[in-house]
Amino acid sequence: MSKQHPIVVVTGSSGAGTTFVKRAFENIFRRENINPAIIEGDSFHSLSRNEFKDAVKKAESDGNNNFSHFGPEANDFAALEKLFSDYAQTGTGKKRYYLHNDEEASEHNARLGCNKASGEFTPWEDIESGSDILFYEGLHGMVKGDSYDVASLVDLGVGVVPSVNLEWIQKIHRDNAERGYSEEAIVDTILRRMPDYIQHITPQFSRTDINFQRVPTVDTSNPFIAREIPTADESFVVIRFKDPKKCDVDFPYLLNMINDSFMSRRNTIVVPGGKMGMAMEVILTPIIHRMIDGK
16 A cells, blocks of 8 residues: 555446446546546456457366356456556556457557457556556456455455346346347356356455445346346445545535435445435545545
């Protein structure tokens, strides 16, 4: 952890909604004139798309039907830990990009003068000096294991954790609409990832400083037949602070600012789903301000 070069992470599973929280942070950075170094979690996978497919086939032939992007075998946690450590000390470090599609590949190939295809990684490059904060969004911002401890280097950890059925509904709809995967293939992926989800994703949310959990108020009993994602107005957001003193949370202020909110526990506030974006900015803006002032 570093006062001079603070690190903020947003971590959550595939389909959890971390991109929504990323936008809230981007609004804060833009409005407050903060210059972030942005790191994409997918860039710390250790296998390209084709390499991953081959690894899955090999694992299955060896009797392992649970090889996934959620586990350490498909990620470079040591490189992520080194980036956080280097940034905390020097304000810079090594980053790269995972190319999700042809459009991203074309953009980065033009920028870097390389020839990488969709599903591959760009070459490693230095983070430009002079950033105010490092911002990571992805699967593994708070991971910890026998040979790595990424979480210990984070100044503010934010978890995005919808109820699991809602998370699956969001993933099925996103991967079908945006990536063209069949529902059967998406369900197979969910099942294959489950052991790594339990061992490497879920424990992170006990280490985060703040968790945002969207809970639907409509029936999501069978997420595999849901035809639409519950809307924001059909849900509440449960916001849990691990240590309210660390975040200097003013609960009376939040209750006054966010209509129809209420406290369910001494460290937990519940807000209407439609107020999630507003709640994030009201909560996170003063925390980020204190980080920048502390520099």
